Amino acid sequence: MTQKVAPTLDFTARHPGRLALVTGATGYVGGRLVTELLAAGLSVRAASRNVSSLDRFDWSDQVELVEGDLTLEEDVAAMMDGVDVVYYLVHSMGGDGDFEETEKHTAETVSAAAADAGVRQIVYLSGLHPSSAAHEKLSKHMRSREKVAQILLESPTPTLVFRAATLIGSGSASYEIIRHLTERLPVMVAPQWINNRIEPLAIRDALYYLVRAGDLDETVNRGYDIGCGQTYRFADLLHLYGRHHGLRRRIGAVPVPLPMDTLSGHWIGLVTPVPAGLAIPLAQSMAEDAVTENHDIEDIIPDPPGGLIDYPAAVDLAARAEHDRGVPTSWDRSWTLPRDAAGSLPTDPEWAGETVLEDVRTGESAHPAEEVWRVVESIGGRTGWFSAPVLWRIRGIIDRVVGGPGMSSRRDPRRLAVGDRVDWWRVTVLEPPHRLVLSAEMKLHGRAWLVLEVAERGTGSTYTQRAVFIPRGARGRLYWWAVLPFHALIFPTMLRTLLQTVEKGETPAS
Numbered sequence: 001m002t003q004k005v006a007p008t009l010d011f012t013a014r015h016p017g018r019l020a021l022v023t024g025a026t027g028y029v030g031g032r033l034v035t036e037l038l039a040a041g042l043s044v045r046a047a048s049r050n051v052s053s054l055d056r057f058d059w060s061d062q063v064e065l066v067e068g069d070l071t072l073e074e075d076v077a078a079m080m081d082g083v084d085v086v087y088y089l090v091h092s093m094g095g096d097g098d099f100e101e102t103e104k105h106t107a108e109t110v111s112a113a114a115a116d117a118g119v120r121q122i123v124y125l126s127g128l129h130p131s132s133a134a135h136e137k138l139s140k141h142m143r144s145r146e147k148v149a150q151i152l153l154e155s156p157t158p159t160l161v162f163r164a165a166t167l168i169g170s171g172s173a174s175y176e177i178i179r180h181l182t183e184r185l186p187v188m189v190a191p192q193w194i195n196n197r198i199e200p201l202a203i204r205d206a207l208y209y210l211v212r213a214g215d216l217d218e219t220v221n222r223g224y225d226i227g228c229g230q231t232y233r234f235a236d237l238l239h240l241y242g243r244h245h246g247l248r249r250r251i252g253a254v255p256v257p258l259p260m261d262t263l264s265g266h267w268i269g270l271v272t273p274v275p276a277g278l279a280i281p282l283a284q285s286m287a288e289d290a291v292t293e294n295h296d297i298e299d300i301i302p303d304p305p306g307g308l309i310d311y312p313a314a315v316d317l318a319a320r321a322e323h324d325r326g327v328p329t330s331w332d333r334s335w336t337l338p339r340d341a342a343g344s345l346p347t348d349p350e351w352a353g354e355t356v357l358e359d360v361r362t363g364e365s366a367h368p369a370e371e372v373w374r375v376v377e378s379i380g381g382r383t384g385w386f387s388a389p390v391l392w393r394i395r396g397i398i399d400r401v402v403g404g405p406g407m408s409s410r411r412d413p414r415r416l417a418v419g420d421r422v423d424w425w426r427v428t429v430l431e432p433p434h435r436l437v438l439s440a441e442m443k444l445h446g447r448a449w450l451v452l453e454v455a456e457r458g459t460g461s462t463y464t465q466r467a468v469f470i471p472r473g474a475r476g477r478l479y480w481w482a483v484l485p486f487h488a489l490i491f492p493t494m495l496r497t498l499l500q501t502v503e504k505g506e507t508p509a510s
């Protein structure tokens with residue numbers, strides 16, 4: 001199934017005839033960049049080692065797809081044919097073995113092919129670090145990026161190097177680390193690097209710079225620092241994320257005479273979904289300050305309309321996009337991507353996004369989907385929830401006491417419409433006779449949905465009910481584990497009684 005990736009920038013290219021080659025088109029930045037380049041009016045050639053991996057993007061039929069390995073000269077030569085601008089967006093963040101040599105060879109291969117093909121401009125997204133830092137003291141991954149930048153800048157093809165620190169947008173590895181550390185750990189004792197200075201950059205602004213770089217009137221051969229214009233400590237990023245989500249966090253730094261960047265990477269891999277192989281180089285990069293030393297970039301590219309987005313605003317963009325998304329994507333067939341680039345996209349890694357906890361029950365019926373749906377659509381209100389009515393009433397009373405809606409019935413006993421209230425739930429998706437999604441409005445430390453689905457199965461049907469919960473902080477997780485025993489009482493009975501009602505041919509709430 002293709003996924004729609006909506007553009008977010010309001011920019012029209014001055015040179016729409018240019019052809020841009022996007023390497024790393026399946027990556028976090030690359031997948032978004034293709035959308036923005038197309039919206040700006042440029043032609044795009046998207047490169048991948050496995051071209052079928054690009055089929056999931058809705059832009060795949062609007063661009064030229066090319067398959068190849070950037071380490072092979074013949075493959076890269078074919079990619080470069082007729083190209084005006086090359087976006088170099090490949091990194092070995094989680095690479096094993098001698099990735100430094102591989103990245104060096106790849107950069108040399110790309111630069112040689114670009115020169116042979118007469119490419120007008122190369123654009124490379126690198127990492128940000130103090131210019132005073134000794135080359136040998138940089139982390140291996142940062143050192144490798146610097147070497148790639150040097151190779152490209154010394155090549156015959158003009159190269160514009162962007163040096164950026166943490167990219168903030170849902171799905172970026174750094175943002176997901178911030179999210180999960182803050183939500184899962186009320187108290188943190190961290191190494192001294194947590195007080196290092198950092199200047200993050202919203203993914204929307206990163207895309208803005210990249211798109212504008214491909215549309216410059218004159219070629220450029222130099223590096224530029226890019227950031228949000230505000231400096232924070234890494235600890236501030238955690239505090240500010242927590243403040244936005246109503247989470248108070250205590251963070252302390254302690255001096256430890258050990259290689260804490262590597263140990264921290266392993267620790268991050270344990271307490272967050274981000275793999276240690278990716279977390280370690282990110283932690284290593286935090287050993288140095290990552291702030292811009294100047295804003296010379298405005299000499300060739302003006303700030304985005306409305307200005308650069310600071311970190312709290314970037315977090316807000318990501319949070320609002322995720323909230324607007326509604327039910328998590330893994331099972332929501334009708335989900336469409338939010339317009340904001342900070343939202344989750346098909347480019348995001350599988351571990352990106354919020355923690356999703358589920359209780360799933362499935363049963364079969366000999367009756368067609370329409371008959372099962374008639375019972376499903378009657379749920380709540382006078383019909384009840386097909387299980388333990390006393391427990392449901394007690395939960396409703398508790399919710400009312402703490403300020404929630406409680407058991408507030410429903411508008412129509414038989415028919416639902418999007419926006420209807422059903423006790424403490426709200427109808428957010430209604431697809432008769434197959435799917436009903438109810439969003440919880442009760443007081444919770446997180447967000448919850450109840451998803452009821454009916455699928456055709458021969459002459460009968462399959463009924464599936466899912467209780468889905470996205471916890472907020474440690475209390476949210478404690479809440480989920482506390483109610484699991486009640487789920488074990490309520491949900492199996494709910495499924496069984498609902499299907500028995502279908503078998504009996506009863507019309508609920510009659």
